[in-house]
Amino acid sequence: MAATSQKPTNKHKLLNRVKVWDLPTRIFHWLLVTLVVVSFITVKIGGNAMVYHLISGYIILALLFFRITWGFFGSRSSRFASFVCFPPAVLRYAAGLLKRGSPRYLGHNPLGGWSIIAMLLVLLVQSGTGLFANDDIFTEGPLAHLVSKSTSDWLTRVHRLNSDVIVILVIIHVVAVTYYLLVKRDNLIRPMITGFKMWAGRADPAGGNSWKAIGLALLCALAVYVIVR
DSSP: OOOOEEOOOOTTSOEEEEEOSOHHHHHHHHHHHHHHHHHHHHHHHOGGGHHHHHHHHHHHHHHHHHHHHHHHHSOGGGSHHHHOOOHHHHHHHHHTTTSTTOOEESSOOHHHHHHHHHHHHHHHHHHHHHTTOBOSSSOBOTTGGGSOHHHHHHHHHHHHHHHHHHHHHHHHHHHHHHHHHHTSOOOSHHHHHHSEEEEESOOOOOOOOHHHHHHHHHHHHHHHHHHHO
8 A cells, every 4th residue: 555645735725633643653663762772771881781771672572573563453554555665666755855846745755664664674683683692791681591602692793783783774764854854844753742744635544443552562572571581
């Protein structure tokens, strides 16, 4: 399903307040941001702070499981089918990104959609390798005992290198959001806080069943608990 888009319109045209992001998606986003920051801070501190590093990693893994399932069963704008476009569409959008009059998207634009996929993948790698990692002192992942020391050391190196990839993606994300805010006059931050976006013309509001989200979140948390216990 194609993402909802529109050409920039006259500023005097009536704008409608449209629900674009459901509450579970917004909670996921800001909780993930917070926990990624906690993970980076605690690993820099080391020592006893590594307990909190492990806990934040477990919660991040549960959040990723939730977002993946919500990408299939969640509200319209949160589903992968609504924002993951084929490469030609992404290339066309990228080619016109710096031009005036490029289309606006109610949810994720074609480039933004793939940036979400990239972030989910690198965070899955980070969480997954962390389960088997060790610091050669007193902290190791809950599954490190299932692999050899050499394998654990290799996964630890991947874990450390992948953290740099996360930093790069976060910087790109912040720069992109700032560019849209200051240059294209498209505030992407407010809708992720309030859930609503001002939109010219009509658009179907995002749905999303909160009870379904709670059930999926509990199942994802249980899955991580079974993995790490």
